[in-house]
Amino acid sequence: MRRLLSRPERPAHTAGDLMSDWPVSPPALATDRSEVRVAVQRFLLTGLLVLLVAAVPATWWIRAVAEEHAVEHVLRVTQRLADYAVAPLITDELLEGDAAATAQLDVRLQPWLDDGTIHRIKIWDEDGTIVYADEHELIGQNYGPPSWDDDLVARGEGIATVEHQQGAENAHESSAGRLVEVYVGFVPVAGEQLVFEAYYDDAIVRDEQRSVLMGMAPALLLTLVLFQLAQLAPAVGLARRIQDHRAARARLLQHAVDAAELERVRVARDLHDDVIQDLAGLSYALEAQEMHAGPEQRGVLGRTRSILQGSLRTLRGITTALYSPDLLTLGLPKAMSNLAEPLAQRGVDTSVQIDPAVFLTPDQEGMFLKVAREAIANISKHAHASTVTLHLGVEHGATVLTVSDDGTGFDDSGSSPEGHLGLRIMRDIADAAGAELSIRSRPGAGTTVVTTLPHDAVTVRL
Incomplete structure (x- = not known):
């Protein structure tokens, strides 16, 4: 049985909403500048902490040197006093x-x-x-x-x-x-x-300590401050280079996801326009031949037509999985529900829950739908599950998608199991959108896929 708790539907998105170009926007630039500023602030605070940590032992060392110097001076004065003022008397x-x-x-x-x-x-x-x-x-x-x-x-x-x-x-x-x-x-x-x-x-020692400290401390502190400032420019440059590398990596991931999506569309279109149409025509031809064939040939043609129609259903399912227009026409809740429909038809107890408090941009909805689609596909192919739960909600200000099943599972301590390319695809999709994806699984204990999108994430177009 499939249970669906959905939020109130919003107007359906158009293809232009999801496929429009999104160059580096002002929010993204602001985020880049903010990250560089935070990195520089951390560097300065760390430098200040190091300065304080270095200044304390340096101050004690200066005081010890000053005390030693003052004591030696007092010894010399006392010796002269004893030798020249006291001894003659x-x-x-x-x-x-x-x-x-x-x-x-x-x-x-x-x-x-x-x-x-x-x-x-x-x-x-x-x-x-x-x-x-x-x-x-x-x-x-x-x-x-x-x-x-x-x-x-x-x-x-x-x-x-x-x-x-x-x-x-x-x-x-x-x-x-x-x-x-x-x-x-x-x-x-x-x-x-x-x-x-x-x-x-002991004022004679304290005065000497103060004199030496005041004489040495400014030079020492100035040296440490200049050393800190000398590192500031390279630190800012390094932070910016790291940010540039991250932005470049995000662009590459976006291009990879775009290319994968275009390839899905192309394969789905080719299957629909060519292979499926040809096989459908062949099915009609077999049906016509079956009507005019003799009893023996009619049985063979009937079995052949049944196999062909099963293959057509499979291809149509593959086409739908490759490129589903549900998000464009129905919105996220029903699109998520449609993903779980094939599992429900196979007798899997499915539950789709979307918190009404979830509000996402079209690109973020597309990211979550793609992750859910890959997770459902993996469950359908590998899990042999009897129960599947899909939940999209808000936790601590972040939007979290959880897809869990009670299937066979696998050992998540190593790399993705053989044949589970979908796990890598999900990670790439989430990474490109600024989200974090974690997978928890144990053999015989099912699998849970958690995708977390921070509230301040700037999502690239998927």
């Missing part, structure tokens, strides 16, 4: 805690403490005892083994760290936040090897 009296010697060193170091360059100053001996500090209460305190490297004095190299001071000897510095702690070794006039420790505010 380290006397035996100072080491013994003499107040006058301590006051003299206070006067020498006070300018660095007053201008905020140095936050705290300590001088240690090799045993870890503080022999001088600007906080006098620390003088004479011993905090055990020194925290610096044992070979600091021997190597003559300073040590600098940038951190919060939380040690036992840092009671006066623990609330000052991050400080640059510097140790340098020096040998005073008294001859005992000592270690000079100074604490600097």
